[in-house]
Amino acid sequence: GAGAAVPRPGAPRVPVLVPGLEPRREPAGVLRRGPDCAAVGQGRACVPHPQRGHHPAPPTPGQGWACRAVLGEGHQRTVRRVAWSPCGSYLASASFDATTCIWKKQEDGFECVTTLEGHENEVKSVAWAPSGTLLATCSRDKSVWVWEVDEEEEYECVSVLNSHTQDVKHVVWHPNQELLASASYDDTVKLYQEEEDDWVCCATLEGHESTVWSVAFDRSGERLASCSDDKTVRIWRRYKPGNEEGVACSGTDPTWKCVCNLSGYHTRTIYDVAWCHLTGALATACGDDAIRIFEESSASDPQQ
Amino acid sequence: PFQECIKPVKVEKKPGNAAAKIRIEADGSYFQINQDGGAQKLEKAKITLNDCLACSGCITSAESVLITQQSHEELCKVLAWNKTAAPKEQKLVVVSVSPQSRASLAARCKMDVLETAKKLTAFFKSLGKCVHYVFDTTFSRTFSLLESQREFVRRFREQGQGTQALPMLASACPGWICYAEKTHGSFIIPYISTTKSPQQVMGSLVKGHFAEQQHLRPDQIYHVTVMPCYDKKLEASRPDFFNQEYQTRDVDCVITTGEVLKLLEQEGISLSDVAPAPLDTMFSSAAAEELTSHSGGGSGGYLEHIYKHAAKELFGIQVDTIQYKPLKNKDFQEVTLEKDGVVLLQFALAYGFRNIQNLVQKLKRGKSPYHYVEVMACPSGCLNGGGQIKADGESSKDQLQQVERLYEALQTEVPEKNRTVAALYEQWLGGVGSDKALKALHTQYHAVERASTGFNIKW
Numbered sequence: 001g002a003g004a005a006v007p008r009p010g011a012p013r014v015p016v017l018v019p020g021l022e023p024r025r026e027p028a029g030v031l032r033r034g035p036d037c038a039a040v041g042q043g044r045a046c047v048p049h050p051q052r053g054h055h056p057a058p059p060t061p062g063q064g065w066a067c068r069a070v071l072g073e074g075h076q077r078t079v080r081r082v083a084w085s086p087c088g089s090y091l092a093s094a095s096f097d098a099t100t101c102i103w104k105k106q107e108d109g110f111e112c113v114t115t116l117e118g119h120e121n122e123v124k125s126v127a128w129a130p131s132g133t134l135l136a137t138c139s140r141d142k143s144v145w146v147w148e149v150d151e152e153e154e155y156e157c158v159s160v161l162n163s164h165t166q167d168v169k170h171v172v173w174h175p176n177q178e179l180l181a182s183a184s185y186d187d188t189v190k191l192y193q194e195e196e197d198d199w200v201c202c203a204t205l206e207g208h209e210s211t212v213w214s215v216a217f218d219r220s221g222e223r224l225a226s227c228s229d230d231k232t233v234r235i236w237r238r239y240k241p242g243n244e245e246g247v248a249c250s251g252t253d254p255t256w257k258c259v260c261n262l263s264g265y266h267t268r269t270i271y272d273v274a275w276c277h278l279t280g281a282l283a284t285a286c287g288d289d290a291i292r293i294f295e296e297s298s299a300s301d302p303q304q
Numbered sequence: 305p306f307q308e309c310i311k312p313v314k315v316e317k318k319p320g321n322a323a324a325k326i327r328i329e330a331d332g333s334y335f336q337i338n339q340d341g342g343a344q345k346l347e348k349a350k351i352t353l354n355d356c357l358a359c360s361g362c363i364t365s366a367e368s369v370l371i372t373q374q375s376h377e378e379l380c381k382v383l384a385w386n387k388t389a390a391p392k393e394q395k396l397v398v399v400s401v402s403p404q405s406r407a408s409l410a411a412r413c414k415m416d417v418l419e420t421a422k423k424l425t426a427f428f429k430s431l432g433k434c435v436h437y438v439f440d441t442t443f444s445r446t447f448s449l450l451e452s453q454r455e456f457v458r459r460f461r462e463q464g465q466g467t468q469a470l471p472m473l474a475s476a477c478p479g480w481i482c483y484a485e486k487t488h489g490s491f492i493i494p495y496i497s498t499t500k501s502p503q504q505v506m507g508s509l510v511k512g513h514f515a516e517q518q519h520l521r522p523d524q525i526y527h528v529t530v531m532p533c534y535d536k537k538l539e540a541s542r543p544d545f546f547n548q549e550y551q552t553r554d555v556d557c558v559i560t561t562g563e564v565l566k567l568l569e570q571e572g573i574s575l576s577d578v579a580p581a582p583l584d585t586m587f588s589s590a591a592a593e594e595l596t597s598h599s600g601g602g603s604g605g606y607l608e609h610i611y612k613h614a615a616k617e618l619f620g621i622q623v624d625t626i627q628y629k630p631l632k633n634k635d636f637q638e639v640t641l642e643k644d645g646v647v648l649l650q651f652a653l654a655y656g657f658r659n660i661q662n663l664v665q666k667l668k669r670g671k672s673p674y675h676y677v678e679v680m681a682c683p684s685g686c687l688n689g690g691g692q693i694k695a696d697g698e699s700s701k702d703q704l705q706q707v708e709r710l711y712e713a714l715q716t717e718v719p720e721k722n723r724t725v726a727a728l729y730e731q732w733l734g735g736v737g738s739d740k741a742l743k744a745l746h747t748q749y750h751a752v753e754r755a756s757t758g759f760n761i762k763w
Contacts, residue, residue: 096761117665117668118661119487120487122762145658157659157661160657167762197633
């Protein structure tokens with residue numbers, strides 16, 4: 001339940017639950033399929049929730065959302081993830097058909113400019129780096145691929161990373177560096193960066209006891225939140241060599257250490273976590289039908 | 305099979321109503337009761353290991369099952385069984401060692417390759433006291449190189465006749481082949497060379513010609529190979545390399561270089577302390593005191609050999625040294641033959657999946673300028689294979705350089721000059737390009753159908 005927890009001296013910092021958000025039993029809402037609705041993915045007939053007695057009024061001009069395009073020909077199976085490029089002109093779609101399509105915005109819709117192939121099976125996620133010239137994809141084939149796009153919109157594979165030992169669920173880029181994070185069924189989070197002419201895994205975050213479904217960096221990129229099937233959210237902090245806190249590092253590489261384990265708040269698998277770059281709040285998506293919001297209490301020790 | 309298996313099982317369906325009753329007997333067998341009351345015993349759903357491997361429909365452990373079926377532990381079991389078996393049941397054990405594995409062991413044990421070869425021979429022969437011969441796959445590689453050369457020239461000359469495709473892509477790497485069959489299937493298969501890898505040529509040799517010479521049936525020989533990677537285990541278990549007539553594989557067991565080290569540790573032996581034994585020269589290039597290699601790098605030298613041969617055969621140009629031009633990374637290099645400003649041949653090396661991917665992409669878009677590409681799955685090639693011995697203390701980069709140094713220290717031989725190989729073409733295969741040669745030295749590939757898991761979506 002909701003309530004503020006007073007941090008005990010020396011105990012890991014415990015963020016507070018924002019009161020008012022009790023776990024709800026009914027689903028919060030349903031995707032409604034209207035006449036020109038774009039459901040990107042398997043079209044499923046949507047059933048109006050029995051407890052809702054009415055349909056929302058159609059959007060009045062100038063308000064609400066209008067479906068501009070249905071991109072139905074790009075993939076042969078479930079579309080699992082979509083991501084806008086930083087410049088907003090491109091959309092990447094990752095599919096269970098093992099491909100990733102890159103769509104370019106035109107005046108009258110979107111055109112598929114290229115299809116990234118190579119994964120052996122379902123692509124689970126795709127993400128653009130903040131620079132806009134790099135893209136990462138990950139798959140059930142246990143690999144993470146890094147792609148580079150040049151001025152002529154040609155995409156080339158820059159690296160195939162086989163560090164994970166199981167299905168890779170999600171890839172997320174650092175907010176301002178070319179550092180990539182991946183979450184996997186092998187219970188770990190891995191970090192990658194460029195080294196000489198290839199990309200390498202530069203850190204493995206171990207601690208979760210089950211599948212890690214998602215990760216999110218904070219605004220500074222010095223911290224990372226991961227959420228898991230083990231019903232915990234863990235916060236990890238990066239320590240550079242020669243750090244004041246005396247955290248050991250090997251050579252010139254920073255070390256990531258788990259500084260917080262949010263345990264006991266979720267009763268089912270946590271599928272997603274989002275870290276607000278404006279307010280610093282963490283939101284989680286959980287299999288127990290609830291969304292939880294966490295905030296850091298100002299009284300806590302930043303190193304925990 | 306795993307519950308999530310989606311492999312279709314062929315079932316004879318009787319026309320009629322779909323609904324049927326199923327009765328479970330006391331012994332656990334299932335009977336389908338038809339409309340007319342008749343009972344049909346239902347077969348247990350079975351799936352062959354190879355079918356399982358070829359599909360990627362579920363999180364299968366088949367590959368790991370297969371890989372444990374071929375291991376140093378398995379080898380020890382077989383040798384132990386062999387020792388106590390009745391003379392009629394006993395098998396002749398042959399071990400074929402790859403030059404890459406040998407170089408890796410040499411680096412670890414701090415010896416040169418000749419010494420390593422002799423000591424390995426002694427070690428294997430002492431193992432279970434029933435290993436009879438130890439060969440070197442450099443010998444069978446001679447066939448692979450010669451066949452690849454001829455195949456390329458033929459394809460180049462037949463260009464535009466619709467049948468053969470260029471670029472020709474190397475076929476010796478099973479990591480590449482399995483990936484190509486699974487991910488690019490019927491698009492890429494026509495480009496791949498049909499020449500067998502040195503491992504499989506040795507398999508044909510040992511279970512074919514050698515068996516005959518020894519007056520043995522192919523299934524009376526147990527053929528072990530020592531390889532720098534695990535994918536060679538998958539290669540050995542391909543149905544194409546299974547001898548139906550005698551129900552035996554051309555290569556029975558593949559062990560990696562690392563597994564040889566485990567074997568040594570298990571026996572409490574340090575290779576450098578082993579007294580050397582003379583090399584088995586039956587299938588070898590030179591005398592007992594010499595080892596030879598092939599030029600062109602640690603992955604077999606396919607590009608170099610095909611390039612030099614093609615330059616001579618097609619354009620009458622003699623090439624002595626090859627200039628490699630590295631492109632975006634060290635695992636992607638180009639070689640160009642030019643005359644009077646015209647590009648005659650353009651070849652490339654593409655190692656590692658990122659480069660393989662880019663190559664295939666260019667091919668799909670019709671933008672590939674190459675005539676031949678030496679494709680290998682491992683960055684830096686076979687000397688850096690997944691089954692090689694890992695660095696101990698020193699950096700992996702230094703270790704690799706050491707292995708390369710040892711590998712390249714040997715004299716190289718031009719395949720055409722090998723007299724034993726030339727003789728075998730006549731005696732064993734009935735001539736170059738004969739049907740027997742085609743069967744023994746070439747293979748085919750099979751596109752893997754992409755599984756569609758309708759029922760179980762794993763998010």
